[in-house]
Amino acid sequence: MTSLSLGRVLRLSVLSLGALIFIAPYIFMISTAGKAQSEIFTSSLSLIPEQWSYIENFTKALSRVSMTTLLLNGVIVCALIFVVQVVVAIPCAYAMAKLKFRAARFMMVLVMLGLLVPIHATALPLYVAFDRLSVLNSYTALVAPFSISVFAIFLFLQFFRAIPDDLIHAARLDGMSEAGIVARVVVPNAWPAITAFAIFSAVAHWNDLFWPLVVVTNQDFATPPLGLLYFRAAEAGDDYGALMAATLIITLPLVAAFLIAQKRFVEGITMTGLKG
Amino acid sequence: MASIATDLPIALADRREARIAWLLAAPAILLLFLFILLPTLAVLVLGFTDFELGFGGFRFVGFENYAELIGDRTFRRSLSNTAVYTAIVTPVSIVLALAIAMLIEAETRAKAFFRTVYFLPVASLVVAMATVWQFLFHPTIGPINALLAEFGIAGPNWLGASGTVLYGLAIIGIWQSVGFNMVLFLAGLTAIPRDLYAAAEVDGAKSWFERFRLVTWPMLGPTTLFVTTISIINSVKVFETVKTLTEGGPNKASEVLLFTIYQEGFVYLRVGYASAMTVVFLAILVILVFLQYRVLDRKVHYA
Numbered sequence: 001m002t003s004l005s006l007g008r009v010l011r012l013s014v015l016s017l018g019a020l021i022f023i024a025p026y027i028f029m030i031s032t033a034g035k036a037q038s039e040i041f042t043s044s045l046s047l048i049p050e051q052w053s054y055i056e057n058f059t060k061a062l063s064r065v066s067m068t069t070l071l072l073n074g075v076i077v078c079a080l081i082f083v084v085q086v087v088v089a090i091p092c093a094y095a096m097a098k099l100k101f102r103a104a105r106f107m108m109v110l111v112m113l114g115l116l117v118p119i120h121a122t123a124l125p126l127y128v129a130f131d132r133l134s135v136l137n138s139y140t141a142l143v144a145p146f147s148i149s150v151f152a153i154f155l156f157l158q159f160f161r162a163i164p165d166d167l168i169h170a171a172r173l174d175g176m177s178e179a180g181i182v183a184r185v186v187v188p189n190a191w192p193a194i195t196a197f198a199i200f201s202a203v204a205h206w207n208d209l210f211w212p213l214v215v216v217t218n219q220d221f222a223t224p225p226l227g228l229l230y231f232r233a234a235e236a237g238d239d240y241g242a243l244m245a246a247t248l249i250i251t252l253p254l255v256a257a258f259l260i261a262q263k264r265f266v267e268g269i270t271m272t273g274l275k276g
Numbered sequence: 277m278a279s280i281a282t283d284l285p286i287a288l289a290d291r292r293e294a295r296i297a298w299l300l301a302a303p304a305i306l307l308l309f310l311f312i313l314l315p316t317l318a319v320l321v322l323g324f325t326d327f328e329l330g331f332g333g334f335r336f337v338g339f340e341n342y343a344e345l346i347g348d349r350t351f352r353r354s355l356s357n358t359a360v361y362t363a364i365v366t367p368v369s370i371v372l373a374l375a376i377a378m379l380i381e382a383e384t385r386a387k388a389f390f391r392t393v394y395f396l397p398v399a400s401l402v403v404a405m406a407t408v409w410q411f412l413f414h415p416t417i418g419p420i421n422a423l424l425a426e427f428g429i430a431g432p433n434w435l436g437a438s439g440t441v442l443y444g445l446a447i448i449g450i451w452q453s454v455g456f457n458m459v460l461f462l463a464g465l466t467a468i469p470r471d472l473y474a475a476a477e478v479d480g481a482k483s484w485f486e487r488f489r490l491v492t493w494p495m496l497g498p499t500t501l502f503v504t505t506i507s508i509i510n511s512v513k514v515f516e517t518v519k520t521l522t523e524g525g526p527n528k529a530s531e532v533l534l535f536t537i538y539q540e541g542f543v544y545l546r547v548g549y550a551s552a553m554t555v556v557f558l559a560i561l562v563i564l565v566f567l568q569y570r571v572l573d574r575k576v577h578y579a
Contacts, residue, residue: 041417101294125319224403
C-alpha cells in the first residue's frame with residue numbers, strides 16, 4: 001500500500017505543491033514581520049531576513065494600537081456571545097424535542113426563517129434602535145444581536161431528539177425537575193454538539209468585521225478585525241514590517257487553537273457546515 | 277405506568293409539562309422576535325420610507341427607493357461585480373476542493389497533514405490574512421509580481437487596477453473557502469461504500485475516470501449541491517476583503533452588494549434607501565435557498 005508507485009509520487013507532488021501555495025501567505029507573513037523597511041523594498045522573495053528586525057516591528061505593532069485590549073475584547077465578546085447563545089438555545093431545543101409543546105412546529109418554522117436572515121439584513125434597524133437607546137460602543141451592542149442563535153436551536157434539536165426518552169423518564173421518576181434534567185441529563189449527553197457549536201460560534205464572531213464596524217467607533221471596544229483596520233489606517237504608509245507583525249499577533253490565537261484542537265475544529269465546522 | 281382510571285392527573289401533568297415547555301422556550305422566543313423577526317419586518321417597512329439617520333421624521337414614499345435602485349449606477353455595478361465574483365469563486369473553489377479531497381482521500385499516510393494545511397485559511401482571521409494578501413499582491417514589492425518578474429512577466433497592479441481588482445479579490449476568496457469545501461467533500465467521500473467501486477470495476481469501469489463518473493460523482497450529489505449553495509451564499513456575502521483592501525475601488529470596480537449597503541446605510545446614513553438594497557439582498561438569499569430545496573427534491577435522491 002505504501003510503496004512509492006508512480007501514481008503516488010505524482011499525487012504527493014501535486015498535493016505538496018498545492019500545500020505550499022496555501023501556506024505561502026503565512027510564510028511571507030512570518031518572514032516580512034522580521035524585515036526592516038529597506039529590506040522589504042529591495043528583496044521581497046528572500047524568506048530569511050538579513051537583519052532580524054522582529055523586535056522593532058513587534059514593538060511598533062504593540063505601541064500603535066493596544067493589542068492586549070483588542071485580544072481581550074475579542075475573547076470577552078466571543079465568550080459572552082457563546083454563553084448566552086447556549087443558555088438560551090438549549091432549554092428551547094429541549095422543550096421542542098422532548099416535551100409536549102404545542103408551539104414546537106411553529107417554532108420550527110421561525111427557526112427555519114431565522115436561518116435565512118444574516119446579521120447584514122437586520123443591521124440597519126438594529127443600528128437605529130441601538131443609537132436611540134444610546135448603547136452604541138458597548139459590549140451590549142456587540143453581543144445582543146447574537147444572543148439568539150437559531151442555528152444553535154436547530155443543531156441542538158437534532159442532537160436532543162437522539163437522546164432516549166427512557167433516560168429522561170428515569171430522571172423524572174427520580175424526582176428531578178425539568179430544569180434539573182436539562183442541566184444534569186441533557187447537557188452532559190450533548191457535549192459533542194456543544195463543542196462543535198462553540199468552535200463554530202467562536203470562529204464566526206472572532207472573524208466578524210461587519211457588525212463591530214457598524215456599532216463600534218471607540219477603540220476601547222474594538223474587536224481584533226476592527227482593531228487591525230484601525231492599525232492599517234494609522235499606518236498609512238507602506239510599513240509592511242509592522243503591519244505583518246500586527247497581523248501575526250492577531251492571527252495567532254485562533255490558528256494556535258486550531259492547531260491544538262484540529263480534529264475538533266474540522267468536526268465542528270463540518271457538523272455545523274449547514275450554516276453559511 | 278398510569279392506570280386508565282386516572283385520566284385527570286394525566287391531563288393535569290400534560291398541562292404542567294406544556295407550561296414548563298413555554299417557560300423553557302420563552303427567552304429564545306422573545307429574543308427571536310426582538311433580534312430577528314422585528315428587524316427583518318422593519319427593514320421591509322423602512323425600504324418604503326425616506327428615513328435618514330439624524331433627521332427626525334420620515335415619510336412613506338412607496339416604491340420610490342426601488343425605482344431609484346433601478347437607475348442607480350453604483351448599485352447596478354455592485355450587483356454585477358458581486359455576480360462576477362461569485363461566478364469565479366464558487367466553481368473554482370468547488371472544483372479545487374473536490375480534486376484536493378479526492379487526492380487526500382486516496383493518500384494513506386499524510387492525510388491529516390494535508391487536511392490541516394488546506395484547512396488553515398478557514399481558521400485564520402479574514403481581515404488579517406487579507407492584509408497579508410495585499411502585501412503579496414503589491415505591484416512593486418509584492419512577492420507575486422517579483423516571482424512573475426523572474427520569468428520575465430510584468431505583473432499587473434492587482435488590487436489597484438480596475439481591470440484586475442475583482443480577480444485579486446476572487447483569488448483571496450478561493451484561497452479562503454477551498455479548505456471548508458474540501459472538508460465537506462472529505463466527509464462525503466468517506467460515506468461512499470467501498471464495494472460500489474469494486475462493483476463498478478466488475479461492470480467494466482476500468483479507468484479512474486469511469487469510476488469517478490459512475491460512482492463518486494453521483495454519490496456525492498447531495499454534498500455537491502450543499503457545498504454549491506453555501507459557496508454561492510458566502511460569495512454573495514463578500515465584505516471583509518473589500519472593506520479592508522479596496523473600499524470598493526478603484527473607480528467602483530470592486531463595489532459589492534454588502535459594501536454598497538454598508539456605505540449607503542452606515543456612512544451616508546440613508547437608512548431608507550439602504551433598507552431597499554437590503555431587501556434585494558435578502559431576496560437573493562431566499563431565492564438561492566429556495567432553488568436548493570427544489571433541486572434537492574428532484575435530483576439528488578439515490579437512497
